[in-house]
Structures are given as C-alpha cells and as structure tokens.
Amino acid sequence: MPHLDSPITYRCGLTLPNRIAMAPLTNTQSNADGTLHDDELRWMVRRARGGWGLVSTCAAFISEEGHAWNGQLGVATDAHLPGLTRLATALTDAGTIPIVQLHHGGAKADEAPMKLSTVDGDNQRGATEEDIRRVIADFVAAALRSERAGFAGVEIHGANGYILTQFLAPDDNPRTDGYGGDLAGRARFVRETLRAVRAAVSPGFAVGVRLSPVDAWARRGLLLEDGVQVAAWMGEDGADFVHLSLGDAKGPPPHEAGGPVVTTAVRQALASEVALHACGGITTRADADAVLAAGADVAVLGRMSIAHPDWPRESAAAGFAPLPMPWDAGHLRSVEVGPDFLAYISKFPGFVAGGAAARG
Numbered sequence: 001m002p003h004l005d006s007p008i009t010y011r012c013g014l015t016l017p018n019r020i021a022m023a024p025l026t027n028t029q030s031n032a033d034g035t036l037h038d039d040e041l042r043w044m045v046r047r048a049r050g051g052w053g054l055v056s057t058c059a060a061f062i063s064e065e066g067h068a069w070n071g072q073l074g075v076a077t078d079a080h081l082p083g084l085t086r087l088a089t090a091l092t093d094a095g096t097i098p099i100v101q102l103h104h105g106g107a108k109a110d111e112a113p114m115k116l117s118t119v120d121g122d123n124q125r126g127a128t129e130e131d132i133r134r135v136i137a138d139f140v141a142a143a144l145r146s147e148r149a150g151f152a153g154v155e156i157h158g159a160n161g162y163i164l165t166q167f168l169a170p171d172d173n174p175r176t177d178g179y180g181g182d183l184a185g186r187a188r189f190v191r192e193t194l195r196a197v198r199a200a201v202s203p204g205f206a207v208g209v210r211l212s213p214v215d216a217w218a219r220r221g222l223l224l225e226d227g228v229q230v231a232a233w234m235g236e237d238g239a240d241f242v243h244l245s246l247g248d249a250k251g252p253p254p255h256e257a258g259g260p261v262v263t264t265a266v267r268q269a270l271a272s273e274v275a276l277h278a279c280g281g282i283t284t285r286a287d288a289d290a291v292l293a294a295g296a297d298v299a300v301l302g303r304m305s306i307a308h309p310d311w312p313r314e315s316a317a318a319g320f321a322p323l324p325m326p327w328d329a330g331h332l333r334s335v336e337v338g339p340d341f342l343a344y345i346s347k348f349p350g351f352v353a354g355g356a357a358a359r360g
C-alpha cells in the first residue's frame with residue numbers, strides 16, 4: 001500500500017506531491033456575479049499552505065443556467081478569468097496542485113428561474129438533445145477556461161444530485177430517449193461530457209469525474225453495481241481519476257451493513273492506470289490509511305479541511321486528535337473561514353458552536 005505522503009502521477013503525467021486532497025467545499029464567498037472575492041482567495045490559500053497534495057475549488061458554475069446558489073464561484077465567462085487566474089497562481093505558489101470542480105446545478109440550480117432537468121416539472125424543463133449538447137459545450141468551455149487560468153486540472157461534478165447524477169439516477173430519470181432507460185442510456189450524458197472535455201484540453205491537463213456510486217445523502221435508486229460500471233466507463237473514456245463521494249469511504253453502502261466496501265468494489269472494476277480518489281468520514285491518518293488499504297490512491301477530506309487547514313502535516317504528529325464538532329467560531333475565523341462561509345455553515349446542525357443545534 002502506498003504511503004499517504006508519497007507522490008502519485010496521473011496517466012496524463014501530472015504528479016501530486018502526496019495523496020491527501022482537499023474536497024470541493026462550497027463556501028459561498030464569491031461575488032454575486034461569480035467573480036472571485038478576497039475572502040474565498042484567503043480561505044483557499046490558507047489551505048493550500050497546509051500541505052495538501054491537491055486542492056479543489058468549490059463546485060463552480062459553468063453557465064448561468066446551472067448557477068446553483070448565491071456566492072458560488074463562476075467559471076462560466078471570461079469575466080471570471082482574472083479572478084480564476086489569481087486563484088490558480090496563488091494556490092500553485094503555495095505549493096499545491098489546484099483543480100476546478102465544474103458544476104451544473106440542474107434541478108438544484110436555485111439561481112436559475114427555470115431549471116434544466118431530466119423531465120418537465122415545477123420550474124423545471126426537461127432537457128432536449130440540443131440542451132444536452134449545449135451543456136456539454138459549456139463544460140468544455142469551462143474546462144478550457146480553467147486551463148487558461150493556470151489550474152492543473154478539472155473535476156466534472158457528476159455526484160450529489162446535480163444534473164449529471166439526475167441523469168444517472170433511475171428515480172430521477174424517467175426519460176425514454178437515448179439519455180434515459182437502461183444504465184447505458186442514463187450514463188450517456190456524463191460519458192459524452194467526459195469525452196468532450198478530455199478531447200478539448202491539453203494532454204497534460206488532468207480530467208477527473210466525481211461520482212456518487214451509491215445513494216449517500218438522499219435516495220435516488222443508485223445501485224452499487226451500476227456505480228461500479230459507471231466508474232469503469234469513466235476510465236475507458238479517458239478520466240485521470242474517479243472521485244467517490246461517500247458517507248464512509250472505508251465502509252459499505254449506507255443501509256447495507258455487511259455489504260461490500262464501496263471503494264474496494266470500484267477499485268476492482270477500474271483500470272489500474274486510473275487513480276481512485278475516495279472521500280467521506282476521514283478524520284485521522286488511520287482513517288486515511290484504511291481508505292488507501294481499501295483500494296483508493298488518494299484520500300480526500302471535506303469537513304476536516306475547514307477546522308484543520310494544516311491537516312496533512314498536523315495529523316502526522318503523535319497524539320493528533322481532530323477538534324470535535326461543533327467548532328468554535330473564533331477558531332474558524334482564525335483559520336480564514338470568512339463571515340459568509342461562517343454564516344453558511346452555522347445553519348448546518350452541529351457544525352458551529354452556537355449555530356444550528358445538532359439534530360436530535
């Protein structure tokens with residue numbers, strides 16, 4: 001098993017200095033038009049200095065139609081380019097490998113008055129084939145913009161219930177055309193997106209895909225065997241890495257105690273030259289080692305990077321114990337969690353002391 005602190009090289013040739021990555025984290029600190037705000041820059045740079053082998057931006061909208069929430073970073077037009085360039089430069093200078101998470105909110109694009117979805121619904125319009133071609137073109141343009149800005153790669157957001165997951169999930173996709181029906185039909189949108197992005201960017205620019213291989217946060221009918229097949233297809237379609245969004249990256253699917261370890265099942269089906277990133281529930285080095293032992297190549301941490309921006313170094317010290325949640329607001333401010341992000345996470349039960357109460 002590789003050591004967490006050892007480098008890894010993707011098949012495109014890009015090398016991460018270690019196997020510890022910061023997950024994409026929505027922090028609602030961008031300007032209303034999606035341009036970079038200094039609070040978001042400070043938040044990201046503080047983490048980039050902490051020894052992470054890779055840091056990802058938050059889910060960044062690729063078009064106004066996919067704009068999901070206020071304060072979201074944009075990668076949709078050239079007006080976003082100067083801020084993206086500042087961000088990429090600062091993160092690279094801080095010693096990490098920066099990537100952009102490319103996002104279209106689909107039915108969850110709250111900033112769009114009419115949301116694009118699989119089928120018509122309340123304030124939702126079922127995507128035509130022309131819409132699908134346009135969204136793919138927007139993903140491609142956003143990837144090229146990320147490369148121009150100086151990022152080392154992109155992650156196509158195919159997880160967590162947004163447009164690409166909606167097409168993949170049987171419960172969200174009742175279409176009867178070539179983009180619905182069996183798994184091959186439901187996976188067509190994400191496969192065409194990946195192939196188009198991979199073909200457009202430079203050969204040395206990393207392209208990954210984030211997937212929800214099983215339902216972790218809400219029921220949408222995603223089966224592990226289907227998630228495993230989609231991950232394998234991502235490898236065939238040229239992904240440098242597949243990133244699993246899970247509740248427990250070292251465990252079985254939720255509600256399936258005794259079931260197979262999801263990370264291991266995906267690793268077994270994924271071509272060996274494709275890196276496997278796994279995220280969910282990692283708080284200590286022992287957790288991260290267990291995720292690598294389960295078959296992942298890179299351990300990805302979400303919440304820990306909020307309270308512990310120096311986790312990659314800090315966690316290696318004997319006796320390290322992560323700060324228990326809810327976290328102290330003063331501590332969060334001291335590690336460059338800006339006021340808008342603090343207000344945002346204060347609404348989540350159990351995140352910030354004095355914020356929303358933990359669910360009983």
Ligand SMILES: Cc1cc2nc3c(=O)[nH]c(=O)nc-3n(C[C@H](O)[C@H](O)[C@H](O)COP(=O)(O)O)c2cc1C
Pocket residue numbers: 023024025026027058059101157159160210245246247279280281282300301302303304345
């Ligand atoms: C505040 C917050 C914001 C998040 N934003 C994103 C996002 O923009 N994109 C994404 O794919 N996942 C997002 N997630 C999910 C995380 O990337 C990660 O999958 C989740 O926190 C589980 O990992 P953890 O147990 O290490 O926290 C977010 C999670 C949190 C708590």
